[in-house]
Amino acid sequence: MTSSLKRKEESHLLNGGVKQSTWSKAFNSNAVWEEKDEFLDVIYWLRQIIAVILGVIWGVAPLKGFLGIAIFCIINAGVLYVYFSSFQQIDEEEYGGTWELTKEGFMTSFALFLVVWIIFYTALHFD
Numbered sequence: 001m002t003s004s005l006k007r008k009e010e011s012h013l014l015n016g017g018v019k020q021s022t023w024s025k026a027f028n029s030n031a032v033w034e035e036k037d038e039f040l041d042v043i044y045w046l047r048q049i050i051a052v053i054l055g056v057i058w059g060v061a062p063l064k065g066f067l068g069i070a071i072f073c074i075i076n077a078g079v080l081y082v083y084f085s086s087f088q089q090i091d092e093e094e095y096g097g098t099w100e101l102t103k104e105g106f107m108t109s110f111a112l113f114l115v116v117w118i119i120f121y122t123a124l125h126f127d
Contacts, residue, residue, distance in 0.1 A: 030089055039090065043080060044105035050076055051109035052116055059120020072113055077102055 025031035026042045033039040054075060058068050084090055084101050092098045 047109040051113035055116025
């Protein structure tokens with residue numbers, strides 16, 4: 001808890017008291033997140049971006065079936081886990097544990113992935 005407070009104070013001094021935008025903090029390693037919901041929003045939207053990108057790739061590829069779904073789940077969960085544990089180095093317990101962060105926005109991104117995948121696959125590979 002003290003290290004988190006110390007990081008907040010150091011960040012405030014480095015920025016000259018200026019508040020950083022959410023997206024600049026998202027791409028800044030070891031950023032300080034004053035609000036819990038702000039970081040959860042970043043996790044949610046990064047997941048949606050990954051879903052769209054992978055949906056397009058899977059549709060163009062043309063990847064089919066359970067293998068495509070399984071690979072999406074592994075990549076989606078893996079990338080976000082590496083993001084919040086290694087890149088941001090946040091204390092997972094402040095956000096309800098690793099599992100809570102890993103499943104944040106997952107079902108929405110899965111649905112978006114399926115829609116994009118189906119649209120691109122159907123558009124490119126059916127006459």
